[in-house]
Amino acid sequence: MTDERPILTSRDGAVGLITINRPTTLNALDVPTLLELERALGELESDDGVHVIVVTGAGERAFVAGGDIADLDSRQGLAHYLDFAEVVHRVFRRFETCDKPTIAAVNGWALGGGTELVLSLDIRIAADTAKFGLPEINLGLFPGAGGTQRILRQIPPCRARELVFTGDQFTAAEAVAWGLVNRAVPKADLMAEAMATAQKIAAKSPLILKLTKRTLRHGAEMPLGASLAYEQAMIGLVLDSQDAHEGCRAFLEKRKAAFTGQ
Structure with a gap:
């Protein structure tokens, strides 16, 4: 996808689709993109015809490859707390507390904020080539968009601590084995699988x-x-x-x- 808008939305029956559309930056999240993501969620959440929301990334390489590192390097603590951190926490929490079921269709790299977004969604389906990770420790940081708290609550704490302390990447197969992802499918089948799951759920009340x-x-x-x-x-x-x-x-x-x- 090459549309200029950072976030695209579409409908397929009772399923709403949100696509993070910054493939040239591997769908990295910055404040304008997060605000558009929040707007898109609000639009689909308020549409009574939408029963389930699917989230994916544009392009062949990434779901969300993380945040904008140059932007992070330009920030100081209080300004970051009041600006980016405030926004990303609010937006991810909006997904987590959305009354409609949400599905991640993880089409590629989901690093840093990408993994943290996945942790905020209800059901996770990944391409078998997808890669996950919380690499912030390698930059002298730690996962600050909910990652330290959500991952501790979703996989065994000893495994969560190892991932946060080492910053190691992990595969879709490992994510499935740890219970972090529902299933991994061939990349060519990813959207069909995600939409089929969404349509099955959307048929309920x-x-x-x-x-x-x-x-x-x-x-x-x-x-x-x-x-x-x-x-x-x-x-x-x-x-x-x-x-x-x-x-x-x-x-x-x-x-x-x-x-x-x-």
Whole structure:
């Protein structure tokens, strides 16, 4: 893709697609790109016709190869905290807390901020040639866009610490083995696999997807006793929806459910 816009959006039925479109910089993230990414997410999130959001990178080489190193070198602490760090944390958290399921289609290098973005998305499908890593330690930095905190919560802590301390890259196969990525597929099949997964999820009730994602997200941040009580309350809320009863009736009547999001 060679469109001038750093972020492209499109629709395929109930699936929204966000493409990070800076292939000449390996889709590196800077503040303008992050702000456009936030805008694109808001646009798809507010569209009731979109049930699932897929994120990928333009070009053959990278998903997101990280941040702009020259830009980082030009910054001092407080200005960085108030500018880039504030924006990247807000944007990645927006993806994490988005009520719609999100899918990463990792088409190439996902280093630094690229891995950190992947950590913020719900489902991760990678090309078998993709490479991941948190190499910031090699620059005298550490992962500062949520990487140190999210990776500790998603893979064994000893493995997470090794990756952060060494800055070593790792393959898609290793990411799958550690549970960081759902699956790796041939690169030629990546978008078809990601979109097929998205379409499968998009066929479910958008209301129930929203409430389910909230239950998973909030429950993960609670002690078990509190999370079970929260789940109990949320499933009761679900049973007040038309879609829950449509689904049950469709099963009993041996037909496909016609969900309306109500």
